[in-house]
Amino acid sequence: MFVGELSLTGEIRPVRGIINIIEAAKAHGFSEIYIPVGNATQAALVANDIDIYPVQNLRELWLKLKSLSAFSPLKPFVENTQKDKHKHIILDDVCGQEQAKRALTIAVAGRHNILLQGPPGTGKSMLAKCIPSLLPTMSLSECIDVTKLHSLVRQTTQAITERPFRAPHHSASLSAMIGGGSQSQPGEISLAHHGVLFLDEFAEYPRNVLEALRQPLEDHQIAVSRANIKTTYPANFMLVATANPCPCGYYQSPDHTCNCSPQQLQAYQKKLSGPLLDRIDIAFTVNRPTESVLFKSTTISSPEQDSAKFQIRTALNNQINRYHNPAIFNSSLSSHETATLIQLTKSAKNLLESATKSQNFSARAFFKIIKVARTIADLESSDQVDEIHIAEAIAYRIR
Helix, strand or coil: CECCEECCCCEEECCCCHHHHHHHHHHCCCCEEEEEHHHHHHHHHHCCCCEEEEECEHHHHHHHHCCCCCCCCCCCCCCCCCCCCCCCCCHHHCCCCHHHHHHHHHHHHHCCCEEEECCCCCCHHHHHCCHHHHCCCCCHHHHHHHHHHHHHHCCCCCCCCCCCEECCCCCCCHHHHHEECCCCEECHHHHCCCCEEEECCHHHCCHHHHHCCHHHHHHCEEEEECCCCEEEEECCCEEEEEECCCCCCCCCCCCCCCCCCHHHHHHHHHCCCHHHHHCCCEEEECCCCCHHHHCCCCCCCCHHHHHHHHHHHHHHHHHHHHHCCCCCCHHHCCHHHHHHHCCECHHHHHHHHHHHHHHCCCHHHHHHHHHHHHHHHHHCCCCCECHHHHHHHHHCCCC
């Protein structure tokens, strides 16, 4: 098979969707495929079971077909397990906020959606930007999935090997977020597949955009329907959001006076509907750090980052051993799977039952508490979910 865009100069230019083309060639029994050099990086992800020959122009192709030039097939992609330590913000860069870092560790370990609330300048956005440094390396199949999605949106010749961290501005339109347009392209939620969707200033997004997140947060996919086409894209992402309590940011703050009127406060808080907030597993209020913490000297070592990564690795291994599938996390369990696969001690059941009655938790919140508690237990390598795990999970529910 020969794939490429031929220019008038004889140059063979790269094309979109090369991974899909190679997979189709494999399915139809082709053993050799000639592709543009510009597509070689992405093609290396699926270079097994088929000989792939990158060529730059028609002359190179002619020499190969006439056996006048030595050509060797493209070598398969080799995963790089090493991350650039200086590329991302790490937990030790954030002053104080130990409890917030704990909540962040739990969220990453179980792929739970998390909302960080609090006044301006407390480090909410900085904490969220620490997540890429905590996420595990993508597997080969995940790299293929993410690269295929991104190649549909823009002309890219690079293989995507790091988990996506999408941070759209709050002025993003509905179609930009969920997908669509004349060609029914994937949106931000699909481009965050196998990664993180970060929404800074959560309440500043248009209400219709926020409400559109409800279905993909449950189903992990989005169906984009247009007049002449209907396409379903994957959208299995971890939602990370930050929000101020009011437009000025100082509602109920002990240090500042809130200048918002009751009408402004009500309109601001109404943007976040109950059904949307119910889909968030962990909510944590980030308070202002004290001056003594801010003046604390930093060290070259990163004990908090290393400790969090070790705990996350332990929790992920425990989940793999339990579910026998590296793609299944505690947060992705259905209600039936949660009830059958997660065991609670008697004291944990009593506490959860009491809290559900007193706080009037929904059925969704009930099962989310169990799943978050299971992740907390996984961080400690505990076989059963005990009362202390349920208590911490309940504390992270939105009140």
